[in-house]
Amino acid sequence: MDASSAGPLPGQDATHPDGQYGSAAKWFHWITVGLMAIALPTGFVIKFITGEADGAYKMGFYAIHESAGLTILITALARIAWKWRHPPPPHPADLPPLMRMAATATHHGLYALLILQPVLGFFATNAWGFPLQGQTAYLGLIHLPKFMETSEGLATALSWAHTIGAYLFVVLLAAHIGAVVFHNAIRKDGTLLRML
Numbered sequence: 289m290d291a292s293s294a295g296p297l298p299g300q301d302a303t304h305p306d307g308q309y310g311s312a313a314k315w316f317h318w319i320t321v322g323l324m325a326i327a328l329p330t331g332f333v334i335k336f337i338t339g340e341a342d343g344a345y346k347m348g349f350y351a352i353h354e355s356a357g358l359t360i361l362i363t364a365l366a367r368i369a370w371k372w373r374h375p376p377p378p379h380p381a382d383l384p385p386l387m388r389m390a391a392t393a394t395h396h397g398l399y400a401l402l403i404l405q406p407v408l409g410f411f412a413t414n415a416w417g418f419p420l421q422g423q424t425a426y427l428g429l430i431h432l433p434k435f436m437e438t439s440e441g442l443a444t445a446l447s448w449a450h451t452i453g454a455y456l457f458v459v460l461l462a463a464h465i466g467a468v469v470f471h472n473a474i475r476k477d478g479t480l481l482r483m484l
């Protein structure tokens with residue numbers, strides 16, 4: 289993950305003279321991308337695994353989904369703490385105000401979901417009476433305590449919120465990836481290179 293050799297990119301300041309995100313910011317970003325590439329598809333697929341014969345297989349999907357999701361939460365918290373002390377490079381100076389606002393809103397929305405979505409999933413599993421223990425222990429090793437009593441009403445509400453969060457994620461990720469394509473294919477302003 290190294291900088292482009294084509295000289296400074298638009299959007300520099302004293303701590304980002306080349307316009308690039310710092311290397312820790314890049315690692316946080318791409319680790320999150322990898323984990324999301326696991327959590328999002330496994331989440332959508334689980335409900336289609338049915339039938340008794342597929343029970344163990346389904347538990348495997350739960351285990352992978354929940355561990356990836358919880359790791360996303362830990363990564364996001366660490367990333368926000370790190371970002372607090374290490375602000376990102378500024379937007380390119382010639383970026384129109386509307387695009388700045390759209391970019392900032394999308395980024396804030398994604399950060400909010402990186403925290404909210406795993407929290408909702410985590411408490412939903414607790415409320416259903418299936419905490420991260422046994423076959424779904426965190427990373428297959430760490431058996432987490434149960435944080436609440438089983439409650440079908442709460443579990444249903446949390447699961448609904450988790451589903452809504454999943455679709456919101458899809459919308460914001462489509463906007464985020466669409467913006468990357470727009471910046472690189474149409475504006476040709478090197479935005480993607482700032483994160484590579």
Ligand code: HEM
Pocket residue numbers: 324327328329330331332333334335353354355356357358360361401402405406407408409410411412413420450451454457
């Ligand atoms: C950023 C992290 C996460 C993402 C992006 C994510 C995404 C998803 C998606 C897309 C679904 C399918 C929604 C639907 O079709 O109704 C889902 C379902 C689910 N998620 Fe997550 N999730 C995350 C974190 C977690 C965590 C941390 C847990 C638990 C510890 C969890 C537990 C569940 C459960 C139990 C389901 C229901 C699966 C089923 O039986 O259909 N998720 N998640």
